[in-house]
Amino acid sequence: MYVAVKGGERAIANAHRLLAEERRGDPSVPELSLTQIDQQLGLAVDRVMIEGSLYDRELAALAIKQARGDLIEAIFLARAYRTTLPRFGATQPIDTDGMAIRRRVSATFKDVPGGQILGATFDYTHRLLDFGLVDGHGATPPGEADSDAGHVAADLPALEGRMPRVIDILDRDGLIEPEEPDSDRRAVGDLTREPVDFPAGRDVRLQSLARADEGFVLALGYATQRGYGRNHPFAGEIRVGEVEVELVPEELGFPITIGEITVTECQMVNQFKGSATAPPQFTRGYGLVFGHAERKAMTMALVDRALRCRELGETPTSPAQDEEFVLYHGDNVEASGFVQHLKLPHHVDFQSELVLIRTLRAEAEARAR
Amino acid sequence: MNAYNFAFLDEQTKRMIRRAILKAVAIPGYQVPFGSREMPLSYGWGTGGVQVTASVIGPDDVLKVIDQGADDTTNAVSIRRFFERTTGVRTTTRTDAASLIQTRHRIPETPLAAGQIVVFQVPIPEPLRWLEPRETETRKMHALEEYGVMHVRLYEDITRHGHVETAYDYPVLVNGRYIMRPSPIPKFDNPKLDRNPALLLFGAGREKRIYAVPPFTSVRSLDFEDHPFTIEHWDQTCALCGAADVFMDEIVVDDKGGRMFVCSDTDFCERRRGR
Numbered sequence: 078m079y080v081a082v083k084g085g086e087r088a089i090a091n092a093h094r095l096l097a098e099e100r101r102g103d104p105s106v107p108e109l110s111l112t113q114i115d116q117q118l119g120l121a122v123d124r125v126m127i128e129g130s131l132y133d134r135e136l137a138a139l140a141i142k143q144a145r146g147d148l149i150e151a152i153f154l155a156r157a158y159r160t161t162l163p164r165f166g167a168t169q170p171i172d173t174d175g176m177a178i179r180r181r182v183s184a185t186f187k188d189v190p191g192g193q194i195l196g197a198t199f200d201y202t203h204r205l206l207d208f209g210l211v212d213g214h215g216a217t218p219p220g221e222a223d224s225d226a227g228h229v230a231a232d233l234p235a236l237e238g239r240m241p242r243v244i245d246i247l248d249r250d251g252l253i254e255p256e257e258p259d260s261d262r263r264a265v266g267d268l269t270r271e272p273v274d275f276p277a278g279r280d281v282r283l284q285s286l287a288r289a290d291e292g293f294v295l296a297l298g299y300a301t302q303r304g305y306g307r308n309h310p311f312a313g314e315i316r317v318g319e320v321e322v323e324l325v326p327e328e329l330g331f332p333i334t335i336g337e338i339t340v341t342e343c344q345m346v347n348q349f350k351g352s353a354t355a356p357p358q359f360t361r362g363y364g365l366v367f368g369h370a371e372r373k374a375m376t377m378a379l380v381d382r383a384l385r386c387r388e389l390g391e392t393p394t395s396p397a398q399d400e401e402f403v404l405y406h407g408d409n410v411e412a413s414g415f416v417q418h419l420k421l422p423h424h425v426d427f428q429s430e431l432v433l434i435r436t437l438r439a440e441a442e443a444r445a446r
Numbered sequence: 447m448n449a450y451n452f453a454f455l456d457e458q459t460k461r462m463i464r465r466a467i468l469k470a471v472a473i474p475g476y477q478v479p480f481g482s483r484e485m486p487l488s489y490g491w492g493t494g495g496v497q498v499t500a501s502v503i504g505p506d507d508v509l510k511v512i513d514q515g516a517d518d519t520t521n522a523v524s525i526r527r528f529f530e531r532t533t534g535v536r537t538t539t540r541t542d543a544a545s546l547i548q549t550r551h552r553i554p555e556t557p558l559a560a561g562q563i564v565v566f567q568v569p570i571p572e573p574l575r576w577l578e579p580r581e582t583e584t585r586k587m588h589a590l591e592e593y594g595v596m597h598v599r600l601y602e603d604i605t606r607h608g609h610v611e612t613a614y615d616y617p618v619l620v621n622g623r624y625i626m627r628p629s630p631i632p633k634f635d636n637p638k639l640d641r642n643p644a645l646l647l648f649g650a651g652r653e654k655r656i657y658a659v660p661p662f663t664s665v666r667s668l669d670f671e672d673h674p675f676t677i678e679h680w681d682q683t684c685a686l687c688g689a690a691d692v693f694m695d696e697i698v699v700d701d702k703g704g705r706m707f708v709c710s711d712t713d714f715c716e717r718r719r720g721r
Contacts, residue, residue: 085523153488160484161450272479272654275582401580411489411652415569418490421521425514425551425710428696429613429632432678437607 100145114138123339123368124148128409129155130269130288132338132367149290153410160269167265169323169332170258173342173365174239176318180369183243184312185346191240196317198371243314244344244361253346253359273404282384282404286377287366289407297383297397298376306383306395309348310362317341317369341366343374347382352390360389453500454532459483463501463656467647470658475620476588477571482654492525492550493651495567499548502563502647503529508536510544515552515693515710522550539713551614553635555692555714558644560661566629568650571657573617573627593625596668604673613678619666620659628665634677634693639665682707687718 101108115122115138125137129152137155144150180196183189209215247253259265259280266281273281286294301308319339323332345362349355362382364374383397396402406412451457459481466480485493503509509529513522517539525548526537538544541556550567558564574584577595587593596617603611610616616633620626628639629648639646639659646659659665669675683690685706692714694707709715 085518085520086527089520089524089527156484157486161454161456163456269484270481272481274479401582405581410484414489414491414493415652416490417488418569421491421550422514422519423551423630424695425632425693426614426630428694428710429634429678431696432680433609433611433613437609440608 100143109142111135111138111142114141120369121146121148121151123366123370124291124373125151125155126367127370127373128152128288128290129159131155131159149409149413153413156410164270166324166326168335169325171320171322171338171340173316173320173340174241176240176316176320176340176342178240178316178318180318181240181314181316182312183314185314186243186246189243189246189314197369240316242316242344244346247313247346247359251358254349254355254361256361275401275404276387277400277404279381279385282400283363283365283377283381285404285407286364286380289377289403290409290412291370291373291376293407293409293412294380295372295376297403298379300395301379301383301397306386306393306398308360308362308379308382310379310382311346312375313344313346313361315341315343315371315375317371339368341368341370341374343371343378345375345378345382349389360385450532452505452533453503453529454486455483455497455500460501463497466656467498467502467658470647470656471645471660473624474659474663475618475624475626475657477650477655477657479654480656482651485651487524487528489652490569491521492548492567494649494653494656495548495550495565495651496525496528496649497651498565498647498649498656499529499546500532502565503533503535503546505533505535507545508538508543510538510541510547510713511549512547512552512554512711512713513550515554515695516712518712540717541713551630551632552693552710553631553638555689555709555711556717558638558642560643562644564644564646566631566646566648568627568629568648568653568655571627571648571650571653571655573625588624591623596625600668601670604670610669610673610675616675617668619668621663621665625668626657626659626665632678632693633667633675636665636667636675637677641665680707684709684715684718687715689715689718 115134118141121141122134122137125140125148126132126134129137129140131137136158137151140151140154141148143154178194180198181191181194183193207215244253248255266278266284268281268284300306317339319337321334322336322338324335325332343364347360347362349358349360351357360382362378364377364381366373366377380397380403383395384400384403386393386398393399462481466478470476470478482494483497485496487493487496509526511517511522511526513519516522529535530537541547541554542559544562546563546565547554548565548567553564572581572584574587574596577599578584578587600610603609612633614632615627615630616636618626618628618636618639628636641662641664642659643661645661648657650656667675678693680694682694684692684694686708689709693710695710697706697708698704699706
C-alpha cells in the first residue's frame with residue numbers, strides 16, 4: 078500500500094547536520110579563522126563585499142567560511158544580513174581625488190601628474206605555480222617595496238596631497254564630455270529599496286553593475302570589445318586605494334569622517350564620433366567597486382558606457398546596450414535562486430502537462446487511424 | 447531569534463508592503479511594483495509570498511503552508527518553520543482552521559471562506575512575458591488593454607493542436623480589466639479563483655511585484671465561445687480516499703509502468719479518510 082512520503086522536517090534537519098559536517102571537513106585539520114580568510118583570501122573577501130553590497134571584511138570572511146568558499150552563496154549570506162540593517166542616512170560622495178593611492182595606472186598617457194604606480198598586481202607575473210608556497214616559502218619573499226613604492230617614473234611636481242584624475246586633463250581641453258555633479262538635494266537611487274523602473278537612471282545602473290555578478294559583467298564587457306556594442310575604450314585610469322567616508326549628521330550640519338574604505342575606480346575613455354548637436358569628443362564609462370577588484374571595475378566601466386548608448390544617440394544592437402537585459406539578469410543571487418528553484422517539486426504542474434500531452438497524443442492517434 | 451522583528455521584516459518594510467497590497471486590492475489584477483527585500487531564503491523559493499505573509503500576519507493568525515497541495519513537502523515545511531521561529535503563531539494543516547494560507551502551485555480542494563487570506567508564491571508575474579520579454583512594453587500593453595497578442599496566441603494553439611497548450615499558470619481576466627497570471631496553479635484550480643470569498647494575494651519577490659484578487663471578484667479564464675475553457679479530468683478516483691473530481695498526483699509505484707493516483711491536497715485526503 079502506498080503511503081505518501083512524510084518527514085520533510087526530519088530530512089531537512091539531517092541535511093543541515095550533514096552540511097555542517099562537510100563544511101568542517103576533516104576535524105584533524107585546524108579550522109580556518111576569519112582573520113586567515115581576511116588576510117590570505119583577501120580578494121575573495123573583496124568580491125563578497127562588492128556583490129554583497131556590504132563593506133565589512135569580518136562578516137564577508139564569515140560568509141565565505143559558512144558558504145564553504147562558494148562565493149555566490151557567501152554573497153547571498155551577506156545580502157540577507159544587510160537587508161535587515163537600518164539606514165541612518167546617505168554619505169557624501171566619496172572624493173577619489175583625495176585617495177591614498179596604492180596603485181594607479183593609465184593607458185592613455187606615458188606619464189601623468191602624480192606618476193604611474195604599479196602597486197601590488199598580478200599583471201606581469203608569470204603564471205607559474207609557485208611550489209614554494211606549498212610549505213609557506215614562496216619564490217618571492219613578502220616585503221616592503223623600495224621607498225618610491227613602485228613608481229614607474231619619477232614624480233612630477235608636488236600635487237598638494239591630491240592625486241588628480243588623469244581624465245581631468247582631457248576635460249580641461251574640452252576633449253571629453255563634461256560631467257557635472259548632481260545637485261546635493263537629489264536623492265540617490267537605491268534598487269535594494271525601490272523596484273527598478275525603466276529607463277533607469279545612471280545611478281541605479283551603476284549600483285546594479287557594482288552588485289552584479291563579476292562573470293556576467295565580464296562577459297558583457299568582453300562582448301563589447303569583440304563588436305557586440307563596440308565603444309572603442311581606453312583605460313584612462315585605474316586607481317586603488319583608501320578614501321574617507323563622510324556623513325553630514327543633521328544635528329551638526331557639517332561633514333564628519335566616519336571611516337575609511339578601500340575602493341577601485343576605473344575611468345574609461347571612449348571614442349565618440351559626434352552627432353548633429355555634439356562635436357566629436359571622448360565619452361566616459363565609469364566603474365567603482367569596494368576593495369581591490371580591477372577586473373570588475375574595468376568591465377563595469379565598459380558596460381556603463383555601452384548602456385549610455387541611447388543618451389549618446391547610438392542605436393542599441395547588443396545585449397550589453399540593453400538596459401532591461403543587463404539590469405534584470407546581472408544579479409547572481411536572483412539568478413542562482415531562480416535557476417536552482419527548478420529543484421523544488423513541480424509535480425503538480427508536470428501532472429497538468431502530462432494530462433495535456435496524453436490528450437493531444439490520443440487525438441493525434443485517433444486522427445491517424 | 448530575538449535579534450529579528452516579529453515575522454523577520456521591520457515594521458517600516460511591512461508598511462511599505464501593505465501599502466502595495468492595498469493598491470493591489472484596489473486595482474484587481476494589476477501588478478504593483480514594490481521594494482522587495484532580500485530574504486534569508488533563495489529567490490524562486492517563495493520570497494514574494496513570504497514577504498506578503500510576513501506583512502499581513504499577526505499574533506492571532508493560524509498559518510497553513512502548502513507546496514504542490516501538500517503540507518509536508520520540504521519547502522512548505524521550511525517556510526512554516528520560518529514563521530514558527532519568527533512569529534510563534536499557531537500553525538495547522540487544516541484548510542478550514544487556517545486564517546492565512548501560503549501556497550505554491552495549488553488552491554486547496556476544501557472551499558475557502560470569507561475572512562481567509564491565501565498568499566500565492568509567484569515566479570513570473572507577467573502574463574504577457576512569453577509574448578513580449580520587455581517590461582517597458584508589457585506595462586504599456588496592460589495600460590492600454592492591448593491584449594490582442596494573447597488572444598492570437600490562444601487562437602493559434604487551437605488551430606494547430608485543437609487545444610490551448612497551457613496546462614498550468616493559465617491566463618485569466620480579472621474584474622473584466624487586467625489579464626493576470628494565477629501563478630503556476632494547474633488550470634484545474636482556475637475556476638476556484640472566480641468570486642472566491644477569500645482574499646487572494648500574489649507575491650513575486652525576485653520580480654518585485656504584488657497583485658491581488660479581492661473577495662468575490664470575477665476571474666475568467668481566457669477562452670472562446672466555440673472553444674470554452676476546460677479543466678483536467680482523471681478517469682481514476684483517489685486510491686487512498688476514493689475522491690473523484692479532485693486534482694490527482696500520479697505516483698509511479700514500480701518500474702513496470704505501474705501507476706496510482708492520489709489526491710494532491712494531502713489535508714483534504716486525510717480528512718476524507720477520517721484521520
